[in-house]
Amino acid sequence: MTDQDGIDRARDTILHSHPGLDTIVTMSGVMIPEDLRDPAHFSAAEKTIDTNLLGTIRVIDAFTPHLIGRGTGTIITVTSGIGFLPFPVMPTYAASKAGVHAYSEALRAQLDGTGIEVSELVPPAVATTPEQAQHNPRALKLAEFATEVMDLLGPTPLRTRSSSRAC
Incomplete structure (x- = not known):
C-alpha cells in the first residue's frame, strides 16, 4: 500500500489477467497504539496515514482510469466506525479512517456521471x-x-x- 511501483505492477498484472475488472475494494489498514505525549509517536502516525489514507488513494488512482474507460464500475472503500468516534488509544488510525470517509465522499461527487459508483463499507x-x-x-x-x-x-x-451493525 505504500509502494506506488508495487501497486502499479499489481494493477498491470490484474488487468492483464482480468481486463473486465469492474470492482475495486480498498481495505488498507494498520492499527498502531500511540501515546501523544511522547513525540516518538510521530513515526507510528506517519506509517498509519501512509498506509491507511494514502495507500487507499494510491490504489484508487491506479484503477480509476480503467474504470472510467469502461464507463462503469464500483469502488468500495473500507473505513471504520472508529473514524466517527474518538479513539484515544489509536488517534491517527481514527483520523486516517475519517480521512478515507471524506475522500470517499469527494470521490463519489467527482465521479458522478461517469458510471462509476463509490460505496463505503463501515465495519463495526x-x-x-x-x-x-x-x-x-x-x-x-x-x-x-x-x-x-x-x-x-x-x-x-x-x-x-x-x-x-453499522458503527
Whole structure:
C-alpha cells in the first residue's frame, strides 16, 4: 500500500489477467497504539496515514482510469466506525479512517456521471483473532462479518441488516 511501483505492477498484472475488472475494494489498514505525549509517536502516525489514507488513494488512482474507460464500475472503500468516534488509544488510525470517509465522499461527487459508483463499507468492531474476541466480546467474529458483507454485496443485498451493525 505504500509502494506506488508495487501497486502499479499489481494493477498491470490484474488487468492483464482480468481486463473486465469492474470492482475495486480498498481495505488498507494498520492499527498502531500511540501515546501523544511522547513525540516518538510521530513515526507510528506517519506509517498509519501512509498506509491507511494514502495507500487507499494510491490504489484508487491506479484503477480509476480503467474504470472510467469502461464507463462503469464500483469502488468500495473500507473505513471504520472508529473514524466517527474518538479513539484515544489509536488517534491517527481514527483520523486516517475519517480521512478515507471524506475522500470517499469527494470521490463519489467527482465521479458522478461517469458510471462509476463509490460505496463505503463501515465495519463495526470485528474480532479478526481469538485474542481480539476475548478483549471485546461484543465484536463480530470475522466469519460472521464476512458473511454479512457478502450478503450486503450479493445480487440481492440485505441492506436492512447493515443499519443494525453499522458503527
